[in-house]
Amino acid sequence: MENLVERMQAGxxxxxxxxxxxxxxESPEVPRIFAALRRAPGRAHRLGVTGPPGAxxxxxxxxxxxxxxxxxxxxxxxAVDPSSPLSGGxxxxxxxxxxxxxxxxxxxRSMASRGTPGGLARHSxxxxxxxxxxxxxxxxxETVGTGQGELEILNEADTTLVVxxxxxxxxxxxxxxGLFEVGDLFAVNKADQIGADSLKAxxxxxxxxxxxxxxxxxxxxxxxxxxxxxxxxxxxxRIRAAREADGQLGAQRQARLARRLRxxxxxxxxxxxxxxxxxxxxxxxxxxxxMDLEIDRYAARAExxxxxxxxxxxxxx
Ligand SMILES: Nc1nc2c(ncn2[C@@H]2O[C@H](COP(=O)(O)OP(=O)(O)O)[C@@H](O)[C@H]2O)c(=O)[nH]1
Ligand SMILES: [Mg+2]
Numbered sequence: 300m301e302n303l304v305e306r307m308q309a310g311x312x313x314x315x316x317x318x319x320x321x322x323x324x325e326s327p328e329v330p331r332i333f334a335a336l337r338r339a340p341g342r343a344h345r346l347g348v349t350g351p352p353g354a355x356x357x358x359x360x361x362x363x364x365x366x367x368x369x370x371x372x373x374x375x376x377x378a379v380d381p382s383s384p385l386s387g388g389x390x391x392x393x394x395x396x397x398x399x400x401x402x403x404x405x406x407x408r409s410m411a412s413r414g415t416p417g418g419l420a421r422h423s424x425x426x427x428x429x430x431x432x433x434x435x436x437x438x439x440x441e442t443v444g445t446g447q448g449e450l451e452i453l454n455e456a457d458t459t460l461v462v463x464x465x466x467x468x469x470x471x472x473x474x475x476x477g478l479f480e481v482g483d484l485f486a487v488n489k490a491d492q493i494g495a496d497s498l499k500a501x502x503x504x505x506x507x508x509x510x511x512x513x514x515x516x517x518x519x520x521x522x523x524x525x526x527x528x529x530x531x532x533x534x535x536x537r538i539r540a541a542r543e544a545d546g547q548l549g550a551q552r553q554a555r556l557a558r559r560l561r562x563x564x565x566x567x568x569x570x571x572x573x574x575x576x577x578x579x580x581x582x583x584x585x586x587x588x589x590m591d592l593e594i595d596r597y598a599a600r601a602e603x604x605x606x607x608x609x610x611x612x613x614x615x616x
Contacts, residue, residue, distance in 0.1 A: 303318060303332075312403070322422060339432055345457045346457070354462040355489055358488075359486065359488055377408055406430065408430070410426065423455075458484070458535060463485065470498065470502060479505070484531075
């Protein structure tokens with residue numbers, strides 16, 4: 300395993316792919332992998348790319364890869380597709396010119412969500428960390444912005460790009476899905492189609508109504524025709540540079556790390572309790588005593604919390 304980590308750090312793509320598979324399968328080796336990587340976490344800027352299905356995220360990611368490579372920067376891509384476990388490499392591959400995928404400066408990994416939001420986030424974050432340790436300049440994380448579970452992975456993004464396209468009710472949908480909250484910048488894609496101008500105006504109008512934060516930039520792109528992508532990237536680089544310059548990034552990453560640790564431990568506890576017959580027995584017993592008017596619900600809860608401190612999960616490390 301250490302050997303695998305060393306090979307990955309030396310630039311061996313197959314070693315990286317193997318490590319990612321171990322992480323995806325929640326192999327017992329995973330803690331050792333990350334222990335070995337402790338001193339070399341990577342230096343990538345993580346760009347989350349989200350938006351409704353069909354907005355052109357994958358196509359745009361392809362274009363961004365081309366632009367970044369043209370500038371000599373290396374790229375890792377994590378494409379999280381909750382709907383199709385079969386899309387695999389085709390998710391990006393069918394829209395990218397082959398030289399991009401043969402390029403050693405590009406590493407693309409697709410993953411399916413398996414319908415478990417918490418699990419999705421856990422794996423994807425480990426995979427992003429592995430890509431980072433591989434030594435990329437950029438990590439692009441494509442995820443469908445339809446639900447909380449999918450958006451959770453954006454917790455790990457340094458900068459988030461929301462991709463929208465002209466179509467009925469897109470602004471409203473985006474609002475409902477919480478995309479306005481997560482976006483550091485917005486791309487109105489399919490600028491070659493009718494309605495792109497009014498969507499851009501609509502977004503800017505909506506942003507102006509908000510007083511709690513500065514309006515995020517909105518750029519028009521046509522990923523298909525490769526227009527506006529350079530300008531979009533300029534904006535992404537501007538955000539990256541600003542955050543790196545004022546030291547926000549370190550504090551932001553530490554806060555994210557704390558949130559992630561808490562979530563991981565919460566999930567771990569929930570899993571352990573769900574599988575613990577003693578705990579289930581205790582719950583049922585206390586529920587019965589509340590029903591029998593022997594104790595009240597708050598007393599039962601206090602007892603559960605007291606016992607929680609004594610469970611195996613709390614003392615094991
Ligand atoms: N007209 C037009 N179509 C686009 C553009 N970008 C992507 N598409 C098309 O929109 C469809 C969905 O694109 P895709 O990148 O898979 O969207 P995703 O689901 O957001 O990843 C595909 O048929 C693309 O060829 C664009 O700028 N203009
Ligand atoms: Mg896609």
